[in-house]
Amino acid sequence: MSFRLFGQKHFLGIDIGTTSIKVVLLQKTNGKLELSNYGILEKYGHLERLNDAIQTSDFKVLEESTALLLKKLLSQSKIGREKAYMALPGFASFVSLIELPQMGNKEIVQAIKYQAGQYIPMPLREVTLDWHLVETLGEKIKVLLVAIPTDTIGRYVKITEMAQVNLQQLELESIAVARLFGRKEKGTFAVVDIGGRTTSINIVDQGSLRLSHSIDTAGGDLTQVIASGLGIDPLRAEKIKRSYGLDLQNRGEVDVVRLLTPLLDVIKREIEKAINNYYIQTKRTVGKVMFTGGGCVLPGLEEYYKKTLALPAFRADPFNQGLIVYDPKLAPLIKNVGPTLTTACAVVFKE
DSSP, rough: OOOSSSSSSSSEEEEESSSSSEEEEEEEEEEEEEEEEEEEEOOOGGGTTTTTBOTTTTTOOOOHHHHHHHHHHHHHEEEEEEEEEEOOOOOOEEEEEEESOOOHHEEEHHHEHHHHGGGOOOGGEEEEEEEEEEETTTEEEOOOOEEEEHHHHHHHHHHHHHHTTTEEEEEEEHHHHHHHEEEEEEEEEEEEESSSOEEEEEETTTEEEEEEEEESOOOOOOOOHHHHTTTTTHHHHHHHHHHHHHHHHHHHHHHHHHHHHHHHHHHHHHEEEEEEEHHHHHOOOOOOOOEGGGGGGTTTTHHHHHHHOOOOOEOOOTTTTTTTOOOOGHHHHHHHGGGGGGGHHHHTTOO
């Protein structure tokens, strides 16, 4: 494993989600990345008021208020303004896997400029393009085309400037997470990142992202359906969701399971659609599904999807995958917060 900057000892990863901000401070220890510190700031107002979130209902991040929250989190976590790496949200991007004739990098750039309009549903002058060569097949190559609205990039850069963070790099979260888990898993698998207001479904093959899309069904919806169905306060519903979820053995809340199942099935159908689409395109079969993000910390979720997807399904994070080490004393905490910190760790982690 190598790291982005020679001589750098500490790495700050930042993940600004729709309803929370996560930061991790990693350090190099004996050739490995080790968790030095972390912080999580969650906003629960969105459970009662849609726009009381870090990002609005149209998913545009609010620069000034977000910068203040980021500064507060770094200060309370006693983390400095180290050289930082920040994630860009998957829902703000357009990702396509395209096939081109065998050609050099300069020719790829020209080909992408010429063909990008076929894959991006907005004017090219309004987006920033990037690409990654993912596979060579005989006389053909497969290229992952990424387009992010330039306005979105500007908003995140402005946040770091206002928060006085020394930003080194912005990276699309789905690419970073695919690289992270692809370090260990070399086959074809799905990564489902369940956030507060969006769920990202990604297909990873041979260590790199191949397919990605986001849906609006996510952790906040699970909380809302419990609150509405049981006639209780959203904050209490959030506690019930996190404490008991689908685990009937702990509580016997059959009503909660009945309320959650339709939304979990929405996510299941989208996972199946992504898996089937990738098989149609490549004839490659997805062998497992990995769940990450704060919304996957739902008791019984793994067992539910193992049964309904008929595939190995498990909760994943960089710590339980052995990719980032930590003080054993933190084990009880890491078990609960690990998936929440996945993206913040991923933007730092690099082979």
